[in-house]
Amino acid sequence: MAATVKYDEVEVGQEIPAVDYVVRRLNLVMYAGASGDFNQIHWNERFARMVGLPDVIAHGMYTMAQAGRFVTDWAGDPGAVVDFGVRFSSMVVVPDDDQGATIRVGGVVEEKLEDNRVVVGLTATSGDARVLSKARAVVRLA
Template sequence: MTATVKYDEVEVGQEIPERTYPVKRLDLVKYAGASGDFNPIHWNENFAKSVGLPDVIAHGMYTMAEGGRFVTDWAGDPGAVIDYGVRFSSMVVVPDDEGAEIVISGKIEEKREDNTVVVALTARAAGEKVLTRAKATVRLA
């Protein structure tokens, strides 16, 4: 686990280095089992294409979860995130052979007096922004 980030060590405007999260079809099948969302657009290529999608797509909540993972990895404490929200702006297409990648970065947008910071996230896949208004409020040590 990453060392815990300290409130006194961060400033507004500070960038959080990007991380890349690979996505394979197997990850989507595992997520379907964990979430109970077995919609075939997330695992069946023929079905996904039959409804007009370019290929299998990742669950929106899977993509959102990777953003949460990014923040908790950075903070060094899974319990540090006290609020988190996003809007979905594009799909993460997951081809069978090469899979996909979600690239996430962050920036400290606000530093509050109660030892919390607001982190604005940027998440992209295949060059497209896949999450908008992605923000997490994080309580730091």
């Protein structure tokens, strides 16, 4: 876990360096088991293509979880996030190879609020596609 970020040490406009999260088919199968979402588009390439997808795609909530992980890792406290929301704007296509797919998540401190809270705007991309939009987290810092 990263060192705890302190409210007095952040400024509006401060960028939080992007982090890459690699997604492989195994991650999707493990997530399916944990979440109970066994929709075949997340693990069966033949089925995904049959329904018109380019390949297997990551669960939207898995993608969202990577953005949440980014924020909690930055804050240094998994309990620091007090509000979190996104819209899903594109798919994360996960090929069946050693490289898998990459979700790149970055952020900017957009606003400082009362009670040591900050609003963090997030960007999440995979390849050239923005996979989350309107992604925001309210984080209570030390």
